[in-house]
Amino acid sequence: MTTRRLFYEDPYKMEFESKVIKIDKDERGFYVVLEETAFYPTGGGQPHDTGTLNGFEVMDVEELEGEVRHYTREKLPAETEDVQASIDQERRIDHMQQHCGQHIISAVFDDQFGIPTTSFHLGTDTVTIDLDTEHLSADLLEKVERQVNEVVRDNYPVKSKWMSAEKAAEYPLRKPLAVKEDVRLVIIPDIDYNGCGGTHPHSTGEVMAVKFLGWTKNKKQVRLEFVCGYRVLQKLEQKHRILTEMKRLVPRPEQQLVEEVDELITSSKEKDKKIAELEEHLLQHEARDIISEFQEGRVIQCVFQDRPVKTLQSLGKAIIQETPDAYLILISEQENQLQFVLAHGENINQNMNEIAKQIMPLIEGKGGGKPNFVQGGGKKFMDGDVFADRAKDLL
Incomplete structure (x- = not known):
């Protein structure tokens, strides 16, 4: 029996009830298969949801052997027939913001500058995409970041549709589909048309903001690191705390901190050299x-x-x-x-x-x-x- 996937019907559904199909164990641990689920399993660069089933902690969700397996820290009682499920809302919303932000970033790089995305990874702290280029200039990054945030600000709708591969091919897809069966198309009108199984908000405005953090070379490509949504605020708060502490140690205006710290480091190195002599x-x-x-x-x-x-x-x-x-x-x-x-x-x-x-x-x-x-x-x-x-x- 195929599990009904509620996260496709409503990505904001964080509470639900379901009947239990199976309680079992594999090499990963104890797991539960449900008749329907709003828990997103790991896939497409997006991590799994977490939450609870009847109060039992769900640590991992994976799709294996045609089943959506909810891995629990402890085994549910064998006689359990129904569960009351709750999803970690903060984690789900965060993943929706990051994934949607990635779609917009990849679209701007590809459409405006001819640089396609080759891979995507949603990490616990930052997000990365690999871009098919060997260098990113500061000027280019500034232009892309500005355009991406304009798309966020303009609050485009984000839609998803299931359709045949033939029908999907009629859209201006960013890359050819890898499947021949029905596909889920995520659409940001005039911005992005992409086959994607991840969770996304209903509009680009919910991404809130996008901030590029830097890039590194990765073989013959570059890996761009960024954050979206509430992670931007977290990074800002983190850097604000560091700057505040730096100003306590080095009482100078923020714009003079780099110069002052550079002078202190140079002076310290000179002293260390003298001491060594x-x-x-x-x-x-x-x-x-x-x-x-x-x-x-x-x-x-x-x-x-x-x-x-x-x-x-x-x-x-x-x-x-x-x-x-x-x-x-x-x-x-x-x-x-x-x-x-x-x-x-x-x-x-x-x-x-x-x-x-x-x-x-x-x-x-x-x-x-x-x-x-x-x-x-x-x-x-x-x-x-x-x-x-x-x-x-x-x-």
């Missing part, structure tokens, strides 16, 4: 001090507290550059771990990876590097001095 100078001084303490020894061994391994690496490189005949062991003790650098100068021929492999099991460690310079770390099963002495014994 000063830190490098300090490490060079520290390296010379360490070398002077071990002038008579062939092994330079130091244990530090809470030094990052990157600092150990920089310090180690500075030391071995000045000590071609010495071995180097640097250890950083941290709360729960030990980190280390093992290295030697250019006049020594020994693979420090072999030394590391022998001592890393002591701390369940990991590490590696070049034959003359190895770094790693592990758990703090012993003091840093003890670990350093164990490494020294192997040299």
Whole structure:
């Protein structure tokens, strides 16, 4: 028995009653098949509706094996014969706004600028269409967006009709039909004639507004991102909150925020560069001090507290550059771990990876590097001095 699809008869129908045909389960979960339904199943780029059946949450609606399956979080009682159904109205209206907005956008791009749409995706936050072009200029986007919103403002009627494929072919369709059986044609007079199974409002004015958010290259096409209807207000509110917070942090008029933030970032980068240079100078001084303490020894061994391994690496490189005949062991003790650098100068021929492999099991460690310079770390099963002495014994 074919389910009667109420969303085609009235896309604004959010409450309905129906008899249950089947309650079953598949790999997706528990599902219900109804005699009639206003729940829209996923298809044509538009997501499914959500809502409730007798208070049981409907999480997904899919058309499979000729059935419209309403997937519920919990299984309805097996004896259920009738359901009182309720659709998430906010979600349905949102999908209607986005889908209708997409029809208008695609129509303007195609008719006015010769750029056809090749695919459509209605996401939870934004909507995207793929356009058969490799570039969109700012000027073109501004023109299209303005024309699209003029269509919205002029409040064209949006109609849908079921007809044969032959009859539909008499209309100025945007693309050839992929089916030979009866087709549902969505018509915005003088704007768009398209075979479509989605839900749409009764007029373009209900789309409210359309805002382009940007585009990216997608293979040899472009992907345009946009929002329609209440999503425009949500995006505006989101950006307004961000701007308000930015003005609190950077007390400047909105039109000066970009310039001010750019100056702050540039200044911060310059400061970071200066700090890095000063830190490098300090490490060079520290390296010379360490070398002077071990002038008579062939092994330079130091244990530090809470030094990052990157600092150990920089310090180690500075030391071995000045000590071609010495071995180097640097250890950083941290709360729960030990980190280390093992290295030697250019006049020594020994693979420090072999030394590391022998001592890393002591701390369940990991590490590696070049034959003359190895770094790693592990758990703090012993003091840093003890670990350093164990490494020294192997040299």
